[in-house]
Amino acid sequence: MTERGVGGLTLSEVARRMAVQPPSLYKYFESLHAIYDQLFARAVADYWAAVSAAMILEAGGEQRLRAGVRTGVAWAVGHPALAQLLFWRAVPDFEPSPAAFAGSVEQMEFTRNELAAAVHAGELAAGTDVDEAIRMLTVLMSGLISQQLANEPGVSYADGRFSALTDLAIDMFLRYYRDPQ
Secondary structure (H helix, E strand, C coil), rough: CCCHHHHHHHHHHHHHCCCCHHHHHHHCCCCCHHHHHHHHHHHHHHHHHHHHHHHHCCCCHHHHHHHHHHHHHHHEEEEEEHHHHHHCCCCCCCCCCHHHHHHHHHHHHHHHHHHHHHHCCCCCCCCHHHHHHHHHHHHHHHHHHHHHHHHHHCCCCCCCCCCCHHHHHHHHHHHHHHHCC
């Protein structure tokens, strides 16, 4: 997937690289989508391990949000094939199983709770629509990731022109939700 993109994965190529016959893979995976499902689950776990490790180092509120967004964008830029699988629908007809998707649901709930705590602490405006805020945050992050990967593939988070806008995007997000129009 790293060489050909997430959509370039085939059972025959996996078998060739493992030095087995393609039918042997069916002993472990019922289909190519089952491989994608396992990759999705692993990517969600790896992504969340990185993001939560960065966030836990911060006291709370804005600094936790900043750490999580920076780390999430950096992880995606550093793992472009897995980012395609997680954040885009790059594989026709693939939808992660409920079990594989459960980690994403947990992450969104955690983020929703973090935003609600920021409202409660007065870091975001009272009455902030937390569901809207989480959607906006994911739009900002996916936009940064998409632009970086599409326009500067192979360039690191630290050196990317689009990923360099991460803090500015967070500032804009916070400014809006501190003082909504």
